[in-house]
Amino acid sequence: MKRIAIIGGGTGGLITAYLLEKKSSENLDITLFESNERVGGKILTRQFETAAVTYEAGVAEIYDYSHLGHDPLRHLIAELGLPTINMFGQTVVFGDRIMRHKGDIKRHFGKKTVKAIDNFRKRGSALLSPQNYYDAGWPDDNQHIWAQRSFQSVLAKIPDDAARRFLQVAVHSDLAIEPHLTNGLFGLENCLMDDPRYLRLYTIAGGIERLPQTLKQQISARVQLSCPVVRVQKTHYNTYCVSFRHNEQVESNDFDIVVLALPNYWLPRIEWGGKRLALAMQEHHAYYDSPAHYLRISILFQKPFWRKLITDSYFQLDAFGGCCVYDESSRYDAGTYGVLSWLLGGSDALIMSNYEDQILIRKVLETLPKSLIEGRDLFIEGHVHRWVGTVSAQPGGHPIKGSKARHLPEPQEHPGLFVVGDYLFDSTINGVLDSADIATDMILNYFKKPKLHSTPINHKKAKTSSTNKSDFDDYNGKQREQKVLEEYFDKKYIIKLIDIVWRRKPPYRLLNSGAANGLTLAALAKEGIDAWGIENNEYIHKQTHRKLRHKNLLADIRALPFADNYFDFVYDTCLCHIPDSDIDQAIQELHRVVKYGICLQAVTSDAVQKSAKKQLFDSVQSFHSTQEWSERFVRNGFQLAINEPQVLDKVWKCEKKVTAGETWYPTRESMKYCFYTKQENIRLPLMMELILRTASHLLT
Incomplete structure (x- = not known):
């Protein structure tokens, strides 16, 4: 039985344990270490002493992306049977001026301010669509034109002082930091949160802390409270020794896997055994060390006096x-x-965290506008909760790294030590679920350890291989050939997918990379497709039918013998069979020869095992999940081809129909990462920026 230590009993640690138990087909021995007497971390729901009235003392809300696509957190909360309550808000209060809509802003500040606010929001929407907002948090964000600028420099371009102040006030508590300490893209994402096309908010009935409490009840892992971990070190047996304090004594246990589900600021408090691991953890901490701050002051009143306004x-x-x-x-x-609960962020939260509770309570009561001043006399009880340095001013780091680099700080000698955290994504519960989902996939892949075969590498010419004959034994004989074709390839399925995703029907020219003996080419040709193939295994390529030899070439995906943009589409089954170090080169070659897009059908680590033949995994050299493959494609000039939920619904329906419910892919969402469209030389956001700059220049 595999032994796993999860260090940190916050939401990240609990979700990690939950997903591991849910995803694994084997029983796992999981121990979760928490330094405090409670689980939940920054999620904290409390009640006042005077009256049994609930309020959030930590995380204030949950983000809803379900209107844009699959929302894993929404799905998890529903799976746990937790009812939710929608939240809304658009009112901004400046001094004694209460502005509920654009008309109020116009009345108080004038047309010029309203126009400046509208122009900024329109520009922001042009630079970041709702779908791109939904897909944010990955390395391609580094190419955004505002990713290299401070958010302060972006705000400084707003010509109207009142508009600039209005937008800065509206976004400040979401940033939890001052605008000059984060980049323009992160600032823009937070500005767009107020637009329901991008984001909606909700909470859990009875309090958000019900989420970690329910997760704790659902998992079978041992939860060790009041057991802070003090040291982690790899042993000579390739296990990890975890030392922790328990009942004023230091105890130690060995584990096969260690998951650090801790806030980034907590990592230096652990001693890391060995110079290499210590240095890696120092570098990881430094890379994500951009602390941001919150302060919560919650006050109970005799009645909700503000609701009249x-x-x-x-x-x-x-x-x-x-x-x-x-x-x-x-x-x-x-x-x-x-x-009412005041959420202060940034420098004010940092400075005022040193104030006594009664001073803080008095100061927030003084911020009530004159029209609501009666609230000061209705005060009953107040509480302060300090969250200094607990969130990130630049979540995901800068620049954003790929998922493996984020979650595996020292892969060479410590491939069994993973990190999970909201700071790796967007400092939200949604982000920590994304992180835990990726890390648990990586952990289970680590346990699989597929048999890998090495291929000689010569970058100067196309590479061919005469090894692994047994991988193709099923192709011997015409009857076997036809059976293999029917079992592993469905031409109508491929044609249907291309039609759904790119809205193209035959005729078109298609490359099957990894075409074996070319049987797929003959099948596709019958449907009016000009199908070509490449195969680098000499043994199986020699079995290519005589009539297909001019179309099925003995070649290597890393050096394709075709002109630029020669194919409309690529149907790939061979990328997983080349070394990981050559993946970028191969994808760049595919980018060169394809005109529209790629359908990735290679073996992936998240393939449903019961739907896949075991031998399909034997010759795999690059064992990645569909989401990990997406990072490689995106950084080499491709973008996700599916951006509309209804398109993904059709693809998933097609998959289930063809496989009679025994799908190759674990979820509908995973199929999103199987289709890539070739990007143009100039990204759309950059084009929009150039257009906006030109228009601005002409107007001035």
């Missing part, structure tokens, strides 16, 4: 550089009471 779930206030005020009593039953 503000009915939103939350509103923005211009105090403390811009803070968000939540109506906690609008989402949790407070009876006749009312609860």
Whole structure:
């Protein structure tokens, strides 16, 4: 039985344990270490002492992406049977001016300010579409034109002072840092959060802390509370010795895998055994060390006095550089009471965290506008919760790394030590679920350890191989050839997928990379497709039918013998059979010869094992999940071809129909990463920026 240590009992650690138990077909021996007496980390739901009224003292809300595509967190919460409550808010309060909509802004600041705000939001939407917003958080974001600029420099371009101030106030609490300490893209993403086309908010009925509490109940892992880990070191047996404090004593246990589900700032508190691991963890911590700050002041009032003017779930206030005020009593039953919770961010939160609770309570009460000043006399009870340095000012790091580099800090000698954290994505619960999902896939792939065969590498010419004859024994004999073709290839399936994704029907020219003896080419030719193939295994290529030899070439995907843009589409089954070090070169060659897009049908690590023949995995050299493959394609000039949920629905329906429900892919979402469109030389966001700059120049 595999032994796994998860260090950190926050949401990341609990989700990691939950996903491991759910995904693994084997029983796992999981121990979760938590330094405190409770699980949940930054998710903290509390009640006042005077009245049994609930409020959020930590994470304030959950992000909803379900209107844009698959939302893993929404799915998990529903799977756990937790009911949800939608949240909304658009009110901004400047001093004594309460602005609920554009008309109020115009009345208080004038047409010029409204126009400047509208222009900024239009420009932002042009540079980041809702679908690209949904797909954000990956290395291709590094190419965005605002990724190399500070958000302060972006705001400085807004010509109207009032508009600039308005937007900065509206986004400040979401950033949790000052605009000059994060980049323009992260600032833009937070500005667009107020647009329901991009993002919607919700909470869990009864409190968000129900999520970690329910996860703890669902997992079978041992949860060791009040057991802080003090040292991690690899042993001579390729296991990991984890030392922790328990009952004032230091104890140690060995594990096959260690997962560090900790906030980044906690990593230096652990001693790392061995110079190589210590250096790797220092570098990992330094790379993501961009602390941002929050401060929560929650107050119980005799009644919800503000609702005569503000009915939103939350509103923005211009105090403390811009803070968000939540109506906690609008989402949790407070009876006749009312609860407001001020969320301060950035420098104000850092500085004021040193103030005594009573001073902080008095200061937030003083921010109430004159029209709501009666609230000061309705005060009953207040509490302060400090979250200094607990979130990231630049989540994902800068530049953003690929998923393996993020989650595997020292892969050479410590391939069994993984990290999980919201700071690796977007500092949200959604982000920590994404991180845990990737890490658990990597852990299970690590346990699989497929048999890998080495291929001689010569980059100066196309490479061929005469080895691994047994991999193609099934092709011997005409009857066997036909059976193999029927078992592993469905021409109508491929044609249907291309039609759904790219809306193209035959005729077109297609390359099958990894065509074996060319049987697929003959099948596709009958459907009006000009099908070509490449195969680098001499043994199987020699069995190519005489009539197909001019179309099925003995060649290597790393050096394709075709002109630029020669093919409309590529159907690939061989990328997984070349060394990982050559993947980029191969994808660049595919980018060169294809005009429209690629359908990836290679063996992936997240393939459903019961739907795949074991021998298909034997000759795999690059064992990646579909999502990991997407990183390689995107960084080499491709973009995801599926951006609309309805298109993905059709692809998934086609997959289930062809496979009679025994799908190769584990989820609908994983199929999104099987289709790639060739990008033009100039990215659309860059083109929009050039257009906007030109228009601005002409207007001035």
